[in-house]
Amino acid sequence: EPEVTQTPSHQVTQMGQEVILRCVPISNHLYFYWYRQILGQKVEFLVSFYNNEISEKSEIFDDQFSVERPDGSNFTLKIRSTKLEDSAMYFCASSVLGGRGEAEQFFGPGTRLTVL
Amino acid sequence: AQSVTQLDSHVSVSEGTPVLLRCNYSSSYSPSLFWYVQHPNKGLQLLLKYTSAATLVKGINGFEAEFKKSETSFHLTKPSAHMSDAAEYFCVVTPEGSSNTGKLIFGQGTTLQVKP
Numbered sequence: 001e002p003e004v005t006q007t008p009s010h011q012v013t014q015m016g017q018e019v020i021l022r023c024v025p026i027s028n029h030l031y032f033y034w035y036r037q038i039l040g041q042k043v044e045f046l047v048s049f050y051n052n053e054i055s056e057k058s059e060i061f062d063d064q065f066s067v068e069r070p071d072g073s074n075f076t077l078k079i080r081s082t083k084l085e086d087s088a089m090y091f092c093a094s095s096v097l098g099g100r101g102e103a104e105q106f107f108g109p110g111t112r113l114t115v116l
Numbered sequence: 117a118q119s120v121t122q123l124d125s126h127v128s129v130s131e132g133t134p135v136l137l138r139c140n141y142s143s144s145y146s147p148s149l150f151w152y153v154q155h156p157n158k159g160l161q162l163l164l165k166y167t168s169a170a171t172l173v174k175g176i177n178g179f180e181a182e183f184k185k186s187e188t189s190f191h192l193t194k195p196s197a198h199m200s201d202a203a204e205y206f207c208v209v210t211p212e213g214s215s216n217t218g219k220l221i222f223g224q225g226t227t228l229q230v231k232p
Contacts, residue, residue, distance in 0.1 A: 042224050
């Protein structure tokens with residue numbers, strides 16, 4: 001069964017360093033998402049991406065964040081200069097279609113980012 | 117703004133007994149609502165979704181949920197818990213309005229413990 005994969009499963013970095021979280025969505029999916037969950041808090045939407053551009057982003061997704069689909073298979077989230085408060089579990093998701101309740105989003109297992 | 121509130125952060129049941137995970141939503145319109153489950157070290161998996169068709173929605177693994185507009189609730193139930201049901205459960209809503217990016221809004225999550 002096709003699944004979304006994410007690497008690495010755990011990333012430890014120093015404050016101020018750049019990190020790139022990688023995701024491989026399901027191959028025929030067209031919509032891509034990043035969410036994050038700070039320990040003990042809700043899963044929060046970060047960004048949606050379609051047709052090589054951002055469809056929507058949350059207020060969390062500031063200039064320190066960027067997304068890219070560099071090669072038609074990977075979908076990456078870059079944090080340019082990490083802060084302590086970026087420590088969280090980051091989930092990638094993909095769907096065949098977008099829209100309200102139109103299609104199931106398939107989630108990856110997450111990358112746990114720890115910023116020291 | 118849309119939101120969901122999961123009324124219990126932790127629910128413990130014995131194997132073979134019924135499961136009830138409670139969710140209330142806040143929305144001015146008839147929303148699209150979902151339940152996702154997350155097993156340890158796995159991605160979030162869709163259990164079921166409500167998109168203004170039948171108010172009683174059946175999902176995978178014997179779970180079902182009933183949309184009650186008068187109570188603004190979307191509680192998740194299962195007649196008989198199995199050990200493999202032990203996981204984190206999330207009630208999720210999609211935003212109102214014309215945006216069709218597929219953004220999901222998550223509740224806080226309920227941890228289901230199943231005792232032998």
